[in-house]
Amino acid sequence: MASVELKNLSKSFGDVEVLHQLNLTVAEGEFVALVGPSGCGKSTLLRIIAGLEEASSGDVLMDDKWVNDLTPRERNIAMVFQSYALYPHMTVEENMGFNLRISGLSKLEIKQRVGEAADILDLGELMKRKPSQLSGGQRQRVAMGRALVRNPDTFLFDEPLSNLDAKLRVQMREEIKRLHQKVRTTSIYVTHDQIEAMTLADRVVIMKDGRIQQIGTPTELYQNPANVFVAGFIGSPSMNLLDGKLETKGKTKKVILSDGTKLNVRSNSCPLNDGDVIVGLRPEHLHLAKGKTEKNTLTGTVNLIEPTGAQNHLKISMAGKSLAVADSTLVPLALDETIKVCIAPEQIHVFAK
Amino acid sequence: MRRTLPNISLHVVMIIGVLITIFPFVWVAIMGTHSRSDIFSSPPPFYFGDNLLVNYEKLLDVMPFWTVLFNSLFVSVMGTAGAVFFCSMCAYGFFAYDFRGKNIVFGVMIASMMVPPILTIIPSFLTIKFLGILDTHFALWFPGIANAFGIFLIRQYMVNSITRDLLDAAKVDGASDFRIYWSVVLPLIKPALATLAIVMFIGLWNNFLAPLILISTPDKYVLTLALRSVQSVANSPWGAIMLGTFLSMVPLLLAFMFFSKQMMAGLTAGAVKG
Numbered sequence: 279m280a281s282v283e284l285k286n287l288s289k290s291f292g293d294v295e296v297l298h299q300l301n302l303t304v305a306e307g308e309f310v311a312l313v314g315p316s317g318c319g320k321s322t323l324l325r326i327i328a329g330l331e332e333a334s335s336g337d338v339l340m341d342d343k344w345v346n347d348l349t350p351r352e353r354n355i356a357m358v359f360q361s362y363a364l365y366p367h368m369t370v371e372e373n374m375g376f377n378l379r380i381s382g383l384s385k386l387e388i389k390q391r392v393g394e395a396a397d398i399l400d401l402g403e404l405m406k407r408k409p410s411q412l413s414g415g416q417r418q419r420v421a422m423g424r425a426l427v428r429n430p431d432t433f434l435f436d437e438p439l440s441n442l443d444a445k446l447r448v449q450m451r452e453e454i455k456r457l458h459q460k461v462r463t464t465s466i467y468v469t470h471d472q473i474e475a476m477t478l479a480d481r482v483v484i485m486k487d488g489r490i491q492q493i494g495t496p497t498e499l500y501q502n503p504a505n506v507f508v509a510g511f512i513g514s515p516s517m518n519l520l521d522g523k524l525e526t527k528g529k530t531k532k533v534i535l536s537d538g539t540k541l542n543v544r545s546n547s548c549p550l551n552d553g554d555v556i557v558g559l560r561p562e563h564l565h566l567a568k569g570k571t572e573k574n575t576l577t578g579t580v581n582l583i584e585p586t587g588a589q590n591h592l593k594i595s596m597a598g599k600s601l602a603v604a605d606s607t608l609v610p611l612a613l614d615e616t617i618k619v620c621i622a623p624e625q626i627h628v629f630a631k
Numbered sequence: 632m633r634r635t636l637p638n639i640s641l642h643v644v645m646i647i648g649v650l651i652t653i654f655p656f657v658w659v660a661i662m663g664t665h666s667r668s669d670i671f672s673s674p675p676p677f678y679f680g681d682n683l684l685v686n687y688e689k690l691l692d693v694m695p696f697w698t699v700l701f702n703s704l705f706v707s708v709m710g711t712a713g714a715v716f717f718c719s720m721c722a723y724g725f726f727a728y729d730f731r732g733k734n735i736v737f738g739v740m741i742a743s744m745m746v747p748p749i750l751t752i753i754p755s756f757l758t759i760k761f762l763g764i765l766d767t768h769f770a771l772w773f774p775g776i777a778n779a780f781g782i783f784l785i786r787q788y789m790v791n792s793i794t795r796d797l798l799d800a801a802k803v804d805g806a807s808d809f810r811i812y813w814s815v816v817l818p819l820i821k822p823a824l825a826t827l828a829i830v831m832f833i834g835l836w837n838n839f840l841a842p843l844i845l846i847s848t849p850d851k852y853v854l855t856l857a858l859r860s861v862q863s864v865a866n867s868p869w870g871a872i873m874l875g876t877f878l879s880m881v882p883l884l885l886a887f888m889f890f891s892k893q894m895m896a897g898l899t900a901g902a903v904k905g
Contacts, residue, residue, distance in 0.1 A: 325799075328799075328803060330799050330802060330803070349802070349805075350802050350803040350805070351802075351803070351804070351805030355803065356803065357799070357800070357803045359796045359799070359800060360796070361794060361796045363794065363796035363797050363799065363800035364800075365797070365800075365801075365815055366819065367818040367819060376801075376804050376806075376814075377803075377804035377805055380804060380805045380806055380810065381805065424800075424804075
C-alpha cells in the first residue's frame with residue numbers, strides 16, 4: 279500500500295491546459311473517487327498517476343517518493359480500464375498471469391497467485407476461456423483479477439463499470455467495495471457517475487474544467503457543497519438552484535426569490551453579504567406543507583408527477599421556474615393543483631452569484 | 632423460382648470465371664506431359680501425354696532445376712520473413728508512438744508507393760553495385776524487406792484492430808516496448824501478417840526483372856530467370872519448360888493453402904467491449 283500525493287500538477291496538450299495546478303493527497307489504504315463531467319480531466323489525471331502520461335509541471339509522489347520519471351511498473355500500480363483491455367489472444371489464466379510472467383516468476387508461483395485471485399473473484403471455472411467467450415461482467419472481473427494478482431501498492435480504476443448494464447453495475451460496485459474492504463489497497467477511482475463515487479469512496483474529489491472544485495467525504499459534499507457546481511452535481515435528483523436576494527435584518531437572514539417568496543436562512547451557515555445570490559434547495563428537503571402554520575413555504579402548481587415507488591418526484595412551476603420535489607409521503611396529487619412546500623432554514627444553501 | 636434464377640446465373644458466371652482462370656494452369660500441366668512435336672501438332676492435344684519422365688530428364692539436362700528452385704525458395708522465404716518482421720515493426724512504430732514529423736514521414740512513405748517501380752531500376756542497380764552485393768541473392772530479397780506497402784497495410788490493420796488501452800494495459804503490466812510488440816501486437820495482427828506474407832512471397836517468387844538485372848551467374852538463377860534463359864535457345868524444349876513452369880507453381884499453391892487459414896482468422900474478436 280502506498281500514499282499518493284499530487285503537488286501543483288498541471289497538464290497541457292499543446293496550447294490547451296487540461297489540468298490546472300492540482301493538489302491532492304490520498305492516504306494509505308484510502309479509496310478516493312475522482313468525479314466530474316466528461317472532459318473535466320479526471321482520466322488524464324489518472325493516467326498521469328499511472329505513469330501513462332507525463333505531467334507538464336508539478337510532482338507526483340508515492341509514499342513520499344518522487345515518481346514522475348518512473349514507469350507504471352516501477353510505480354507498482356495496477357489499472358482497470360473502461361474497455362477492460364484484456365489480451366484477446368490469451369486465456370483468462372494467461373491474461374491474469376501476464377504481468378507475473380514478465381516479472382520472471384516461476385510457473386508454480388504464477389499458477390498459485392492467479393488461482394488465489396481467481397478464488398477471490400469467483401473466476402475458477404473461466405480460466406481456460408478467451409475474453410471473447412466471456413460476458414461483460416465476467417470480462418470486468420478478469421480485468422480486476424489481472425490488477426489484483428500482482429499485489430499492487432495502488433489500484434487505479436478508469437470508469438470500470440460504464441460499459442455494464444444498470445443491474446450488473448450495482449452488483450460490480452458492491453464487489454469492488456467488498457474487495458477494497460478485504461485488501462485495503464489505496465484506490466483511485468474515476469467515474470462520471472456521482473452515485474458510484476458516493477457509494478464507493480471514502481473521499482470524493484469533484485472536478486470541473488481541470489480544476490478541483492471540492493474534496494470531501496460523500497456526506498460533507500452533500501451537506502456542505504462548496505459551490506453551485508458541486509451542489510448541482512451531487513445528489514439525485516439534483517438540487518434546485520434559484521436566483522434570489524439575501525437580506526439581513528438584525529440577526530435574521532432571509533432570501534427573497536424572484537416571485538417574492540421569502541425564506542428564512544440560518545444565519546451562521548450563510549457568511550455572504552447582502553445582494554444577489556443563488557439559493558439551493560434539495561428536492562428531498564422540500565416537504566409538502568401540511569397546514570397553514572408551516573413557515574418557509576413556497577407555492578406552485580404541480581405540472582409533472584413521476585412515481586418511483588418509494589417517492590413521488592414532482593415538478594412544480596413556481597414563478598416561471600420548475601422546482602423538483604421528492605415527496606416521500608406519497609399523498610395523491612392532481613396535475614395543475616396548487617400546493618405549498620416547505621423547507622427547514624438550515625437545509626437552505628446559499629451561494630454567491 | 633424468383634430466387635433461384637439469379638442464383639443459377641450467378642453460379643454460371645462464377646464457374647465460367649473459374650474455368651477461364653484455371654485454364655492456363657491446366658494447359659501448362661498438360662503440355663508438361665507432351666513432347667515438343669505433340670505440343671505443336673494441330674489440333675493441340677488436350678489430354679495428359681506419356682512424355683512426363685522424358686520431359687523431366689530434359690528439364691534437369693537444360694538447367695539445374697532443383698538448385699534453381701531452392702534459390703527461388705530461399706529468396707522468397709527470406710524476403711517474406713524479413714518483410715513481415717520489419718514492416719510490422721515499422722508499422723508498430725507509426726501506430727504506437729508519437730514523434731515529431733511522424734505524419735510527414737508517413738506521408739512521404741505513402742507517396743513513394745506512387746513512383747513506378749520501373750523508374751527506380753537504374754538507381755537501385757547503381758546502389759546495389761555500390762554496396763558490392765551485385766550477383767548475390769541478398770540483393771534480391773534484402774532491399775524489399777521494409778517496403779511502404781507492407782508498412783501501410785499493417786499500420787492500417789493495427790489502427791482498426793488494436794486499441795490504445797491494450798497497449799496501456801501491457802505497459803501497466805510492465806511489458807517493455809519490444810515485449811508489447813512481440814507478445815501483444817503481433818498475435819493480434821496475424822491476418823494482416825499473413826496477407827503481407829502471401830503478397831510478398833508471390834511477388835518475390837514471380838519476380839523476373841530484378842534477377843534479370845542483378846544476377847549473372849547461372850548457379851544463382853531463380854526459377855523465372857532460369858525458365859526464361861532456356862527459352863532463348865533455338866529449339867526450346869517446350870515440354871520440359873512447361874513441366875518446370877508447372878513445378879514452379881506448386882510452392883505458391885502450398886504457401887496459399889498454408890496462409891489462407893490465417894487470413895480468415897478473426898483474432899481480435901472480444902478485444903474490447905464492442
